[in-house]
Amino acid sequence: MTIITIIPARGGSKGLPGKNIRELANKPLIAHSIINAKEAKLVDKVYVSTDDREIAEISREYAAEIIHRPDELAGDTASSESALIHAVEQIESTGVAIDLVVFLQCTSPIRTATDIDNAIRKVTTEKADSLLSVSPSHRFLWQEVDGVAKSINYDYRHRLRRQDMQPQYVENGSIYIFKPWVLKELNNRLGGKIALFPMSEAASWEIDSPLDFEIAESLLKKQVKANAY
16 A cells, blocks of 8 residues: 655745745744654655745755746645646656555644544544544534524534534544545545544644744743653
8 A cells, every 4th residue: 555645835936925934943834844754654755746946956955856836836726626736637647656644734734643643544544535524523613604603513502512412523634635536526635535644733733923933932932842751
């Protein structure tokens, strides 16, 4: 079984220029995802899809293979799926027969190699076609429809204690796994039989601002300390 990891990382970021290579806990942001994937026992190869020369150079330093993403797939409106499809096609053109793709977003760095291995085990054990990582959610959600406020995930007229509610999860963006046919046929990272891989609430932290870097660094330090015991 051949399992690869693809980490898309484009150079342009209007909100936070250079975000993917900005330092986090003494390493470029993208390095954390590369290291996670390289240390995962069940991952065979790690690829970074990028249009940016500096991202490519740093990724090579951490032993990732580079897929050069065309400019038309690296703009603000380009989807992750378009980059993933291009990457899979490029990898398969070299003769690699892919069984599973692990898609990591470098802006969700709060994970470990063990998380990746366990997610792979779950998708294979459950004979699923795709998987997404999630974190527990205990929030009461509302939406406004035609000017009317409505509760979404609970009945406000019969409010339950949080611990009595059915388990609910939020997609945390950290780990996605899929069989290549899911991406090719559905143009989506998810499809077929979908499995959920629960992770900690900390894993939901995504990086989009300078403050996010500070918080993520604190979370990573706690994770390292916890794993040291």
